[in-house]
Amino acid sequence: MSLSAASGAAVGTLYVVATPIGNLDDISARALRILRDVALIAAEDTRHSVRLLQHFGIATPLAACHEHNEREHGGRFLARLQAGEDVALISDAGTPLISDPGFHLVRQVRAAGISVVPVPGACALIAALSAAGLPSDRFIFEGFLPAKAVGRRARLEALREEPRTVIFYEAPHRILECIEDMRAVLGAERPAVLARELTKTFETLKGLPLGELHDWIAADSNQQRGECVVLVSGWQAPEGEEAVSGEALRVLDLLLAELPLKRAAALAAEITGVRKNLLYQVALERQR
């Protein structure tokens, strides 16, 4: 409990508590203590979370906080916090707010000047990245791709030249069509990893170029079950292109749209000062 900056009255704390993504041993001692001690637990699905709490012998009352009521009912949780009670926020699995409800509540509580404390733990994207063997120094999380093919392909197009490792969540019944679209847009050779059923009995981490990964999943219906994360290696410029600035590539592309390749490379070299031979090679690559 802390004091409100505005009134000086005692206010509670909102704890954002991560819960396991499969293996129940992955909950921290601190998370269990907080879930026991708070006055109320705001849960995405109370019927789901009651089983988790029962497993650990925790009898703290639960109240629903899901995407449909979060905005209107946030006020109820805020009132409890303002009355000096501590509240914990949990989702069905993993870290709340990560492709899960909680954002509106956290924003509302912070805006009211009440402290929000993270209690870290399992998160599928981080677990997957930590074991995938793809570059992990820089990465982006895209959450779920659009369910319909047109939207999904458009999103993938926008990510085609993203140099960082890209991480997606995907539903099992869409995994094959999703990898198929990735293969079509990002290329069959792009390295990728399917991380499935993490921390559970059938945990699988399979790393293959997208083309082979697609065929491997298609050949085994077991790989189209359970929960999955897809990680795709970032785009790498074809050989030679890294030596050419983005501006020079832009000039080259504009000229390539209007002129024969040799002439475009020569003119682009004159305009940008980049070696003609290098631009010629890059132009060949880009036309391919």
Ligand code: SAM
């Ligand atoms: N908040 C969660 C987290 O911290 O990872 C994510 C919730 S999101 C609604 C559920 C998605 O997370 C699943 O569809 C799947 O893509 C991924 N996921 C959750 N648990 C997983 C697991 N054990 N193995 C692989 N992916 C998992």
